[in-house]
Amino acid sequence: MLKISAIVMAAGMSRRMQQDKLHLKLNNRPIYEYILHTLNKYSFHEVLVVAKDEDILKKAERFGFKGINNPHYLRGKSESIKAALKNSQKTDGYMFFVADQPFIKLKTIKKLCAKFHDNPSCIVLPYYNRVPGNPVIFPYSLKEELLQLENDQGGKVVINNNRNKIIGVHILTNSEYLDI
Known part of the structure; x- marks a missing residue:
């Protein structure tokens, strides 16, 4: 069984809403x-x-999860990605979630993970009406490329650089994509 580390990105600045x-x-x-x-x-x-x-x-730790403080969040999302990868255990894949998507279903997570288990060298992402979304699973082989991201660059840069490795999983509802 492949190991997948889940990473929750919760250090954003909420620029669109102007509040946390x-x-x-x-x-x-x-x-x-x-x-x-x-x-x-x-x-x-x-x-x-x-x-x-x-x-x-603190709430993450109460769940038994590893909480990682990102003091460099003002530099952009790349700092959260790097902090997570540098603090992760040896794993086969990294599944990135954003904390402001409350409607992601367990069924979708299971579908994405199953697809990754069948294709462990690929980037696995959900899509609805041909629009890709989150969460995204990156294989361990792309860790170094993720660590090279800078400022507000995110996983899309790595996805665009590795289009031949993408496998999409169709989801049935766009409500899972809704971020607050």
Whole structure:
């Protein structure tokens, strides 16, 4: 069985909302807690939560996840990616989640992981109506390329550089793509 590390990106600056959207309540629960509850239902090799907020880090640790403080979050998302990769255990793949997508379903996670197990050298991502989304699984072989990202570059750069390695998994609803 391949090992997959889940990485939750929770250190963003919420530029569009001009407030910390991860603490906004949805059904009396902070937005970021939804992904933690969902990830807790799957047997990942490890779950790493990269954040700038102490409350999020503490909550992640209460779930038994590894909380990673990102003091360099102002430099962009590449710093969260690097922090996670540098603090991860040896694994076969890295599955990146964003903390502001509360509607990701466990069924989708299972489908993506199953596809990665069948194609461990590929980038596996969901799509709806031909539009790619998150979460994305990157194979260990692309770790060094991910570590080379700078500023606000994210996984899309690596995806675009490795188009021949992409495998898409169709999801049935676009509500899973909704980020707050």
